Structure formats: C-alpha cells, structure tokens
Amino acid sequence: CHANLCKPCVVDHISDGYDKHKIVPFQERRSTLIYPKCGTHTHKNCEFQCKDCSNIFVCSSCMASEQHGRHKFVEVAEVF
Secondary structure, eight states, X not given: OOOOOOHHHHHHHTSTTOTTOOOOOGGGXXXXXXXXXXXXXXXXXXXXXXXXXXXXXXXXXHHTXXXXXXXXXXXXHHHO
C-alpha cells in the first residue's frame, strides 16, 4: 500500500482481518503502480504511453482520440 500510517495504525492496517497484505522479504516485494491522472480526462488514469508522442502518458480515451490515431502504445506496467 502507498499509505503513510503511524505505528499504531500500521498494526490495524496489516491485521489478519485484512487478507491482501503479505509480509515478505524485501527482495520478493512487489510494487503497486500509481498511475498519473490524465490531464485531458481528469476522471481517468493514464495506463499507457504513446510511443509516437515522446512516451507521454495517455488514458484509454486519449488512445481513441484523433490526436493519437494510428499511434503505437505501450502499457505503463510493462515499462515500469
């Protein structure tokens, strides 16, 4: 999680009642990507980069727009 918690709250946050947290060695950790918000479509996250526009971040609505027609895209998760 990308949350800043005080020590007492950490215990509650990773308690047995919440099954999504697993304590693992540092080398085996996985990171959750925080996607940037789209500047044009503020309700969407940019999960892609446009290869033809200097790798700018784009959302799915931007991909479908005329501005990015016939451009090539890569998923941010593949790059990072």
